[in-house]
Amino acid sequence: MFRNILIPTDGSPLATLAVDAGITFAKEVGAKVTLFSVMEPFHFFSADVEQLGSTREEYEALSRQHTAETLAAAQIKCERAGVPCETDQVRSHEVYRAIIGKAEEIGADLIVMASHGRGGVGALIIGSVAAKVLTHSAIPVLIYRKK
Template sequence: MFRNILIPTDGSPLATLALDAGIAFAKEAGAKIAVLTVTEPFHLFSTDTEQLASTREDYEALARQHAGEILAAAVVKSERAGVPCETDHARSHEVYRAIIKKADDIGADLIIMASHGRGGVGALVLGSVAAKVLTHSTIPVLIYRKK
């Protein structure tokens, strides 16, 4: 049923668990995966501590390095499981749109992603990438939540 799965990840512990679960799911389904990480561009006015302590060049270099580490780890895991894997690093002010665009571009028939489960004011202020993907995607989305 599912043959081409997109797994977006930010490298967080929960997203890593979702990646592991997605690889296991793909193996069972005989599917291939694409792993995507999205970096928000440097903002001159930001509350992100990484951006506050960095110049634009430093931030971009660290973002590329971090994305490379996340994607390299995903390739190792998928190879161990025998699951075909491609990777991509995108930059976007709207992470959810980058995820949906990538899913459309590769013809994904499923998106598997983590939800950090923020509630209350945190969800209102920060929003939820997972909720936005669920709301705007026409592709089925499987959400991995912490138990």
């Protein structure tokens, strides 16, 4: 049923667990995987600690490095599991749209991603990328949440 799985990751510990679960699932069903990261552009006004202490150039370089390391580590996991995979990254202000767009572009039949489980006011203020993907995607989404 599932042959082409998109696994978005930001490199966070929970996203890494979702990557691991997605790779295991892909192996079990014989699917290929696309590992995908969306880098948010530098914002002059931000609550993101990494952006507050950096110049645009520093932030962009650190962002590219972090994303490359995250995707390389996930790709190694796929190779060790014998799961065919590709990697890709983009820069976008709208992470959820980039994820859905990539899934559509590659013809994914499933998106596997983490949810940090923010609820209430936190979800209203910060917004949940996972919730937005669930709401707007026509492609099935499997949400991984830590127990």
